[in-house]
Amino acid sequence: MQFGVIVFPGSNCDRDMVYVLRDVLNCPTRLIWHQETTLDDVDVVVLPGGFSYGDYLRCGAIARFSPIMAAIVEHANLGKPVLGICNGFQVLTEVGLLPGALTRNEGLHFICDRQPLEVANNQTAFTHLYAEKQHITIPIAHGEGRYQANEKTLAELRANQQVLFRYAGENPNGSLDNIAGICNRQRNVMGMMPHPERASDPMLGGTDGLALFKGMLTANLC
Numbered sequence: 001m002q003f004g005v006i007v008f009p010g011s012n013c014d015r016d017m018v019y020v021l022r023d024v025l026n027c028p029t030r031l032i033w034h035q036e037t038t039l040d041d042v043d044v045v046v047l048p049g050g051f052s053y054g055d056y057l058r059c060g061a062i063a064r065f066s067p068i069m070a071a072i073v074e075h076a077n078l079g080k081p082v083l084g085i086c087n088g089f090q091v092l093t094e095v096g097l098l099p100g101a102l103t104r105n106e107g108l109h110f111i112c113d114r115q116p117l118e119v120a121n122n123q124t125a126f127t128h129l130y131a132e133k134q135h136i137t138i139p140i141a142h143g144e145g146r147y148q149a150n151e152k153t154l155a156e157l158r159a160n161q162q163v164l165f166r167y168a169g170e171n172p173n174g175s176l177d178n179i180a181g182i183c184n185r186q187r188n189v190m191g192m193m194p195h196p197e198r199a200s201d202p203m204l205g206g207t208d209g210l211a212l213f214k215g216m217l218t219a220n221l222c
């Protein structure tokens with residue numbers, strides 16, 4: 001199973017992601033510059049965190065027009081897996097592969113902390129190695145992480161069990177319904193604001209993120 005990690009101008013978590021996938025988990029992984037236009041050799045697409053295009057306009061609003069995005073939309077529409085972390089989650093909502101939007105944090109500050117999360121749904125290819133309602137700790141680092149959606153979208157997310165992670169304890173950014181991560185209705189596209197790649201090596205102080213990547217490897221995704 002080959003992973004492709006997309007690099008936009010301003011991405012800064014792409015190497016961390018490659019380190020986890022290639023060095024920690026031994027998976028074939030390649031970086032994909034945003035100007036590439038095909039994903040033929042890639043099974044799983046990962047959009048990493050960062051500050052694509054300097055977060056101008058809104059986070060992810062410009063990256064959404066990068067040449068590689070057409071191939072990513074096609075990949076997703078074929079039912080193949082796509083994972084977006086933080087800025088990657090923002091790009092996925094901007095391009096319409098995930099519902100809702102990420103807006104300025106309630107406190108209007110960039111926040112960087114270790115954050116407790118609750119696993120809201122473990123019945124997906126991404127989360128099946130976690131226990132239902134398991135509490136984990138994953139770092140957050142964002143300025144626009146406040147998840148928002150209209151009533152209809154929120155009702156659909158709940159009805160279809162598309163909320164995969166919720167903030168536990170204090171809600172750090174004002175996200176609706178404490179939402180930290182969601183998937184699409186078909187369950188092959190997922191996005192989350194916290195950074196599991198920063199919690200996948202004991203050297204970094206925690207390994208609670210590793211089950212997400214291991215889950216993808218063992219889920220028979222492709």
Ligand SMILES: NC(=O)CC[C@H](N)C(=O)O
Pocket residue numbers: 048049050051052055059085086087088110141142143144145
């Ligand atoms: N770590 C990240 O990916 C940050 C995303 C984005 N630049 C924000 O501040 O919200």
